[in-house]
Structures are given as C-alpha cells and as structure tokens.
Amino acid sequence: MVAAGGVGYRAVAWSTTVGCDGCHGDQAGKAHPVYSSGPAGSTTANSHVKHVEGSTLSCDYCHLTTTTDTATYPALPASVVNGGAHLSRTEDVSFKSVGGKTGSWNSTAKTCAATYCHGSSASLAWGSTTNCGSCHGASNTTLSTRHDKHYNSAALPTWLTTGPNAHTATNYVYACGVCHPTTTHAKGPATAGQQDAEIGGTWQTAGSGYTAGATWTTDSNGFLYTRHGTCATLCHTKDGATPGTSIYAANWGTTNGAGCGFCHSRQGDANPTWTTPHSKHINTYVGNTNFTCNSCHSGTASDNANINGSTGRDQHPNGVKDLAFNAYATGSWNTSAKQCSNTYCHSTGTSLTAPTHGAISWSGAVDCGGCHGGWTTGPSYANNSPKPNSHIKHTVGYSYTCYECHSSTVAAGATPGITSFSRHLDKAYEVTGGKITSYWYTSTGGTCSTSCHYSTTPKWGGASLGCGGCHAFPPADDAHLYHVQNWLSLTQSYTNTEVKSSSAAYNFGCGNCHPTDPSKHGNGTVDVGLSNADGGTLKSANAGWASYNSTSKVCSGVYCHSDGSNGSSSTFALSPAWTVTASAWDATANKCGQCHGNPPQYANQAHWTSAAFMGREGGHMLGVHSDNVYDAVNKDLMAWNNTVDSAHGNATVSTTMSCGICHSGIVSWTTIDTYSMNGATGSAFKCDACHSAGTPTKLQSGVITDKSLHVNGSKDVVFANIVMKSKAQLRDNTATWTTTVSVWNRSGSYKASGSYDWATLGGVSTWNAGSKTCTTACHNGKSATWTSVTTLNCSSCHDNL
Numbered sequence: 015m016v017a018a019g020g021v022g023y024r025a026v027a028w029s030t031t032v033g034c035d036g037c038h039g040d041q042a043g044k045a046h047p048v049y050s051s052g053p054a055g056s057t058t059a060n061s062h063v064k065h066v067e068g069s070t071l072s073c074d075y076c077h078l079t080t081t082t083d084t085a086t087y088p089a090l091p092a093s094v095v096n097g098g099a100h101l102s103r104t105e106d107v108s109f110k111s112v113g114g115k116t117g118s119w120n121s122t123a124k125t126c127a128a129t130y131c132h133g134s135s136a137s138l139a140w141g142s143t144t145n146c147g148s149c150h151g152a153s154n155t156t157l158s159t160r161h162d163k164h165y166n167s168a169a170l171p172t173w174l175t176t177g178p179n180a181h182t183a184t185n186y187v188y189a190c191g192v193c194h195p196t197t198t199h200a201k202g203p204a205t206a207g208q209q210d211a212e213i214g215g216t217w218q219t220a221g222s223g224y225t226a227g228a229t230w231t232t233d234s235n236g237f238l239y240t241r242h243g244t245c246a247t248l249c250h251t252k253d254g255a256t257p258g259t260s261i262y263a264a265n266w267g268t269t270n271g272a273g274c275g276f277c278h279s280r281q282g283d284a285n286p287t288w289t290t291p292h293s294k295h296i297n298t299y300v301g302n303t304n305f306t307c308n309s310c311h312s313g314t315a316s317d318n319a320n321i322n323g324s325t326g327r328d329q330h331p332n333g334v335k336d337l338a339f340n341a342y343a344t345g346s347w348n349t350s351a352k353q354c355s356n357t358y359c360h361s362t363g364t365s366l367t368a369p370t371h372g373a374i375s376w377s378g379a380v381d382c383g384g385c386h387g388g389w390t391t392g393p394s395y396a397n398n399s400p401k402p403n404s405h406i407k408h409t410v411g412y413s414y415t416c417y418e419c420h421s422s423t424v425a426a427g428a429t430p431g432i433t434s435f436s437r438h439l440d441k442a443y444e445v446t447g448g449k450i451t452s453y454w455y456t457s458t459g460g461t462c463s464t465s466c467h468y469s470t471t472p473k474w475g476g477a478s479l480g481c482g483g484c485h486a487f488p489p490a491d492d493a494h495l496y497h498v499q500n501w502l503s504l505t506q507s508y509t510n511t512e513v514k515s516s517s518a519a520y521n522f523g524c525g526n527c528h529p530t531d532p533s534k535h536g537n538g539t540v541d542v543g544l545s546n547a548d549g550g551t552l553k554s555a556n557a558g559w560a561s562y563n564s565t566s567k568v569c570s571g572v573y574c575h576s577d578g579s580n581g582s583s584s585t586f587a588l589s590p591a592w593t594v595t596a597s598a599w600d601a602t603a604n605k606c607g608q609c610h611g612n613p614p615q616y617a618n619q620a621h622w623t624s625a626a627f628m629g630r631e632g633g634h635m636l637g638v639h640s641d642n643v644y645d646a647v648n649k650d651l652m653a654w655n656n657t658v659d660s661a662h663g664n665a666t667v668s669t670t671m672s673c674g675i676c677h678s679g680i681v682s683w684t685t686i687d688t689y690s691m692n693g694a695t696g697s698a699f700k701c702d703a704c705h706s707a708g709t710p711t712k713l714q715s716g717v718i719t720d721k722s723l724h725v726n727g728s729k730d731v732v733f734a735n736i737v738m739k740s741k742a743q744l745r746d747n748t749a750t751w752t753t754t755v756s757v758w759n760r761s762g763s764y765k766a767s768g769s770y771d772w773a774t775l776g777g778v779s780t781w782n783a784g785s786k787t788c789t790t791a792c793h794n795g796k797s798a799t800w801t802s803v804t805t806l807n808c809s810s811c812h813d814n815l
Contacts, residue, residue: 034073034081034091045090046073051141055124059141069200075131079108113203113210115236130210131200134236146171146190149200150235154185158233159241160266164188174199181327193245203238210237213245227267242267248333253278253288274319281318291376301436304342309359312340342441345371352376359439360385362393365400382416382430389429392416402459402475412508412532419462421447449538466536481506481524484536492595497522508535511550515722526552526574544572551727557586567592574725577610606673606681606716667770668741673715675775676788678734680723681715729783735776738791743771757795 024037034045046066052058065071070086079099083091094100109117109129117129124140126132132149146152147170154162165171166185176191195214198204204212205226213224227242244263252260262277270276279286281296296318299305307315308322314329314336316322321330329336337347337354345357353373354360361369362385374380387394392405408414417426422444423437424430432438443460445453451463459475467484481487487506488498498504499519504512509530510523528534529543530550544560546553552573560571569575569589576584587609590599599605669675674683723730746764757778762769773791780789786800794811 034094044088046087054141054143055139056141059124059139061140061142064144069131071131071201074110075112076109076126077106078110080106082110112201113206113238128236130202146173150237151233156234158239160268163270164193165190179328181324183323186327207238209239209243211239213243225263240266247331249331250277251331251333253286253292289377299435299439301434302439303436304440305359308340309343310337310339310347310354313338348373358441362386362395364393364395364403370395370400382424382432397475401457402473404474404476407478412535414533417447419445419447419450449536464536465538481508491592492597493592496520496596496599497527508532511548511553513551513726515724515726517720517722520721520725522552522574523550526550527569542569544569552725555584555727557584560586573727575609578729604716667739667768669736669739675734675736676731677715678732678776680718680720680730680732682717682719683715683734685715685717731781731783731788733776733779733781733788733790735774737772738775739770739772741770743769757791 026032026036030036038047039045046062047060048063049058049060051060065076066073066087072084072086073081073091074084079096080094081091082095085091099106105119105121107119107121107126109115109119109126112130115128115130115134118127119125120127120136123136125136125138127136128134129137131137138144138148142148147156151157151161152165152170153168154166155168157165164186165188167180167182167187169180171190174190174194174196176196177189179189179192180187193213194211198212203210208226208230224243224245227240227244229242230238230240232238243266245266246261246263248261250262250264252262264276272280274280275283279288279292281300283297286293286297295305295310296307306317308317312322314322314326316326321327335349337349339345339347339354339357343357343359345354345359347354351373353375355373356371357374358369358371360374360380361371364370372385374384383389386392390409392409393403394406395403397403408419415426415428416424416430423432423434425433434444437444443453443455445455445460445462447464449465451465453462454460459473461471461473463471467479470479470484472479472483481501487501488494497520500514500516500521503514503516503521504510504523507524508528509525509532511525511530512523513526514521514523525548527542527544529541529545530548531543534541534543542562542564544553544556544562546556546558546560548554555573555576557571560569562569568591571586572589573584575589576586578584590602590608602608672683673681718724723732743760743764758771758773760769760771775791778789778791778795782788787797788800789795789797792811796811798810
C-alpha cells in the first residue's frame with residue numbers, strides 16, 4: 015500500500031464484498047499494488063511485481079502482522095488476519111522466519127536486512143533495479159569455490175535463467191538456471207541447515223543429481239552451502255559414453271588439476287578407460303601431430319587439451335557426441351551405424367587429395383589390409399587410377415613385404431605393424447628401406463634408385479622392365495651366354511626353370527641356376543640356388559648336396575654336369591669354373607669325358623666297362639665281334655703292331671661302334687674326341703696309349719650336334735639309319751638262316767676275302783625308354799635290356815649256333 019496522503023484510492027460500494035485485490039490491485043486478479051513506481055526508496059517506490067510475480071512470494075513473507083495467508087500468485091489471499099494493524103496508516107512490513115532468519119525493515123532507507131531472501135546484508139532500497147549480485151556473489155570474483163569454473167566472467171548475470179549461455183573462447187559462462195531451477199528461488203533453503211540453493215537444473219539426468227557434502231559453511235552474505243558436495247550431470251559424462259550411462263561425480267570443493275582428464279581419459283594415460291578405438295586414435299598416434307581430438311571433434315576441441323573456443327564450449331558438455339571431421343581428416347559420421355566414411359585416415363592412400371575411402375565401424379578391428387588392399391597384394395588399385403601402381407608386381411611377383419620399401423613406417427614380416435605413427439597418415443609417401451638409395455615422388459609415377467634395379471631408375475607404374483631392364487639379359491659374360499643363347503624364347507622370370515634349347519644353342523631359364531624364391535631376386539646379392547626342391551626338369555635331378563662355390567665359381571652335384579645316368583643318383587662331376595670362356599672350353603680335350611667318362615662308365619650298363627663283359631668279348635664300344643680287338647685274358651685293348659685294320663676291324667667290312675650309332679643326330683659323327691679314355695685314371699682301357707691329338711680315336715664324339723637333346727633331363731636314344739657291317743659269318747648257307755633271314759644279308763661269299771654280312775640299323779630298330787629295351791638289327795631283331803647285361807649270351811641273339 016502507499017502512505018497516507020498518497021494516490022491510488024478505490025471507490026467501493028457499501029454492499030460489495032471486497033478482497034485484497036479490491037483495494038491493492040489496479041485490475042482484476044492482482045492483489046498486490048501494481049501502481050507505477052517512483053524513485054527507489056521514495057514513498058511511491060514499488061517492487062511488488064518483482065517479489066510477487068517474479069518470485070511467487072505470498073503476502074505473508076513481508077506482511078506477517080497483517081496476513082498469514084500463504085496463497086501465492088496468481089492465487090489471491092482470502093482474508094486479513096489482524097485488523098488492528100491493517101488500515102493503521104503505517105507500512106506494516108514484518109517478515110516471517112525463513113531458514114532461521116526473521117529479518118528487519120528500515121522504513122527510512124526502505125531496506126531490509128538479515129532476511130533469507132537477501133542474505134545477512136542490507137538489501138537495496140525498495141524500488142531499486144537488482145541483479146544476481148545484489149544479494150549474493152555472482153561474478154567469477156565473488157562466487158564460491160567452483161562457481162568460478164562454471165561462471166568465469168566478471169559480468170553479472172541479470173536474472174535466474176536457463177540460458178542462453180555466454181561462453182567465451184577461454185571460459186565457461188553458464189546461465190544460473192543450468193544448475194539452479196527457478197521454482198524455489200528465494201523461498202527457503204533447499205536442505206535445512208546445509209544448503210540454501212536448490213541444485214537441479216536442466217542437465218540433470220534421471221537417477222542422478224547433487225549429493226550434499228558432510229560439512230557446510232556460509233558465504234559472505236550468510237547463505238549456506240556445502241563445501242564438498244558432488245554432482246552427477248550430463249556435463250560430466252565419462253569418456254564419451256552414452257549420455258547418462260557413465261557419469262563422473264565431480265566434487266564441488268576439488269580443484270580440477272587434470273584438465274581434460276578430470277572427466278574422461280586423455281592422451282598419455284597409462285590405463286585409459288575410454289574405448290579402445292580412442293586409444294588407437296589418440297594414444298597410439300601420439301607422434302602424429304595431425305591426429306588430435308580436433309580430427310574427429312573439430313567443433314569441440316582444438317587439440318588434445320583445449321576446447322575450441324566458445325562454440326566448442328557450447329558443444330563440449332552438452333550430452334551429445336558432436337562429431338565433425340577437420341579439414342585434414344575430412345569425411346562424415348553415421349550416428350546410427352557408428353561408422354565414419356570418406357575420411358583420409360581410412361583411405362587407400364592412393365591420393366593425398368582424393369583417395370578412395372571405406373566405411374569403418376568405430377568398434378571394428380582394422381589392419382593394414384583393411385585400408386590398403388590386403389597383405390599379399392598391397393594396394394591393388396588399377397594402375398593410373400587414380401595414380402600409378404606397381405605394388406602387385408613387387409608383392410605378388412617378388413613376395414616383397416611392406417618393409418622392403420617402407421621400413422621407416424612399418425615393421426618387417428608378412429603382417430607388419432606400424433612402427434612410426436608420426437610418419438603413417440602424414441600425407442606423405444615415405445619410401446625408404448635397406449635396398450632403397452633414394453626415391454623421387456611425382457603424381458605421375460615416381461622413380462627410385464635401389465639395389466634391386468642396379469643402376470637403373472625405373473618409373474613407378476611404368477611398363478614392365480623385363481630382365482633386361484636392370485641388367486643385361488643374359489649378362490654378357492661368356493658363361494651366361496653359353497647357357498642362354500636364345501633368350502627371346504624364354505619367359506623373362508627369375509624363377510623360370512624352362513629348358514628351351516634349340517639344335518644349335520643351349521637355352522636354360524634363370525631358375526635352373528638361381529633360386530625360385532622371388533625374394534632372392536633384386537636383393538643386392540647374386541644368389542645361386544641349386545636345390546632340387548625348387549623343381550624343374552633339370553634342377554629336380556640335382557643331388558641333395560648340390561652347391562656353388564663362390565670362390566672357385568664351380569658347381570657341384572648338378573645334373574647338367576653329371577653322367578646323366580639316373581638323375582639324383584648320377585655320378586656328378588665338377589663343372590668348369592664360371593669364369594672359363596667359351597673358346598677355352600671348346601678347345602678342351604675330352605669334353606664329353608669330363609662328365610660322362612667318354613664313354614659313360616657307370617656300373618651295370620653295356621657301354622664297355624661292366625664286369626659282365628670282362629671275361630668275354632666285347633661291349634658296345636669295342637666294335638662288332640671284335641675278337642681281334644679285345645684281350646679277354648688281360649682285359650685290355652690289344653696294342654697290335656699290325657695295321658689299324660687288324661686291331662679295330664676294317665671300316666669297309668666291319669662297322670666300328672661309336673656314340674653316333676645309338677645317339678644319332680645328338681653327337682657328331684665326324685668331329686671326334688682326341689682322348690677317349692685317360693690311362694692315368696686307372697681305367698682298363700688305355701686309348702691314349704696309342705692316340706694323341708694327331709691320331710684321335712674313332713670311337714667317341716667330341717661335338718654335340720643337337721643341344722636340344724643334350725642336357726634336357728632325358729636319355730635320348732636315336733638309332734642311326736646306317737648299314738651295319740660285320741666280318742663275322744657264323745653260317746655258311748644263308749638259306750638255313752631263321753631269325754636272321756629278314757635282318758641280315760651277305761655281301762660276297764662265306765669267309766671270302768672282302769666279304770661281309772650287313773643289316774640296316776635305323777629302319778628296324780626301336781628303343782623303349784621305360785623298360786630300357788632295344789630291338790635292333792645288331793641283336794638279330796631280338797630285344798635286349800640295357801641293364802641286364804649279365805643275362806646275355808650268344809644264343810640271346812643267335813639261333814641254331
């Protein structure tokens with residue numbers, strides 16, 4: 015009401031029932047004075063609207079001696095309870111006790127003091143404009159304990175609201191209503207004897223809230239609060255969990271010295287409690303400065319320790335997982351699927367600006383192949399789409415691992431882990447390794463200088479170099495050129511074990527002398543690998559102990575330099591040194607004998623050395639029925655002082671057996687070896703006792719005429735299509751011949767001078783490689799097994815002797 019003599023009287027009919035609003039309100043429904051106010055502290059000053067409508071205080075809060083009605087606005091008080099005080103022409107201001115405070119009124123200054131509403135200090139004069147700081151500390155300089163963290167601003171809030179919040183780039187500035195609901199402002203303590211302010215707010219979650227501490231105190235204006243209460247709100251959700259499911263109970267009296275680690279894990283924590291993918295992105299990639307919280311939460315965080323300005327503070331503790339990729343990571347997030355897409359981090363790395371991306375689930379396990387395209391193939395994008403690619407050629411073609419070319423980034427092994435996270439995903443191609451001297455990157459295909467390519471610098475993604483791209487193919491030394499004489503017909507591959515010799519030239523694939531393990535190729539070392547486990551027609555017939563002496567440069571245990579008798583069970587000879595020139599080798603006497611014995615002398619065969627032949631006439635190399643050639647008693651060739659004819663037979667009437675008889679077309683008939691057998695070796699057959707370079711033997715060949723049939727992994731028997739002649743005439747009457755009648759013929763008469771028997775060898779002779787059986791004119795058309803020499807006798811070929 016106003017003082018006596020003031021304005022604002024109402025006209026009231028005598029018979030009308032008048033309520034409080036009949037006199038004090040200026041319109042229906044308002045029972046408090048709502049007149050236009052004068053200056054603060056004046057007789058016409060007015061703050062009723064602020065107290066009644068703004069704070070919903072009932073009349074009895076300030077007029078206890080006049081009314082005890084507790085109806086709050088917009089309800090109306092029903093009656094006056096002290097008529098003596100009412101209409102007494104005085105300001106009847108008396109306070110009811112709230113929170114233990116009754117208060118007092120200074121009618122001169124028009125201020126109240128020691129009230130619950132305004133604290134222990136005197137209030138502003140009635141009619142003044144107030145703010146939050148009018149009654150209690152409200153700025154970061156006057157608020158108690160952690161208020162300064164939540165409202166870190168010197169500017170005073172003007173009223174109890176829920177927002178908008180006024181965060182700055184460096185501080186949180188929450189509106190009061192975020193933590194203090196408006197329903198009970200200035201109407202009594204939240205907890206008697208402990209705290210005056212009610213704590214709830216809009217960010218409380220179901221089942222959580224504020225828990226008062228065990229001790230309490232008052233602030234400078236007498237308001238109670240607990241020092242160490244704890245609150246559990248969306249603001250303090252742990253480790254980015256689903257809001258409200260894992261909340262950190264923050265202690266109001268504890269200073270946050272852990273920064274980001276106060277509520278959730280952070281980079282460097284020894285035992286982080288956030289999800290494993292967070293550790294992968296932040297802790298594992300600690301060395302990569304491009305990867306911080308900002309990579310995936312660019313709106314919220316500026317790095318791993320700082321909020322991204324005022325916008326970031328709006329997002330940070332808002333109960334929502336705000337994902338937004340920065341310009342480095344790029345991409346988008348699917349909240350329902352929990353997948354990121356189109357991020358550089360999970361791309362193939364094929365381009366620094368527009369790589370191919372995949373959708374990666376947050377909880378999914380991803381290895382190198384998950385982004386790059388598999389362990390065995392490496393990045394398998396098409397060449398020049400979007401950039402050049404030679405990965406498959408190196409990983410599949412040569413079994414190289416990532417480490418060979420990226421040793422500064424990944425570990426060795428078939429499934430390498432990342433060793434340098436500062437290099438991985440740094441938008442640069444680190445091509446380094448033990449084999450790499452240097453690498454120059456260009457978007458159209460870089461070039462590298464490596465031990466793999468010797469002095470050449472091939473272009474990445476370029477056409478295949480072939481064997482000749484790095485070194486001569488074959489290398490230009492005599493030995494290589496002797497082994498590989500028609501390289502165009504070979505598949506250009508380090509592991510190739512082909513044998514494509516022609517009649518005139520040897521042609522062996524690289525894999526016959528080098529390992530078939532592609533990782534041995536281009537490794538900076540000349541690897542000679544002769545293991546029979548490598549396979550191939552020739553190599554599989556090597557001895558298990560086959561080896562190469564890098565000092566003497568001689569091979570041992572290799573089929574190519576064996577007697578060829580039985581594959582890995584052959585008698586092996588040392589090869590010529592690799593450094594021997596082709597011309598020096600061609601001038602070597604007895605070349606055939608260095609491997610075969612010239613003729614071959616392995617046991618249980620019928621060339622001429624089998625023990626079965628030592629007590630009887632002949633073997634193949636002694637001629638046909640050469641009873642005047644072989645001394646069965648002394649087991650030696652006869653060194654007759656007669657003519658050559660008497661010792662070896664007369665070629666015009668008796669054919670001399672030689673290599674070319676059974677290996678026609680493979681060895682030469684005309685170019686013969688100088689020394690067929692060296693007596694110094696202890697052999698029973700001392701051809702060199704009579705023969706020298708000027709008088710070569712008639713038996714052994716010295717030149718291979720068809721190299722495709724020599725050193726090819728098989729025993730090629732081809733009978734010469736010649737007339738075989740023999741001076742032996744066992745029957746006088748050709749009409750009595752039986753089995754021989756269709757094979758042999760006679761020239762001249764029986765035992766007459768110059769007469770002989772003859773048969774055509776090639777036309778009727780056959781060889782069965784499986785049973786090692788031949789059917790020839792030599793044997794009267796009968797079959798003879800090569801390895802069964804002990805069972806042969808005269809009647810094996812002749813009937814009716």
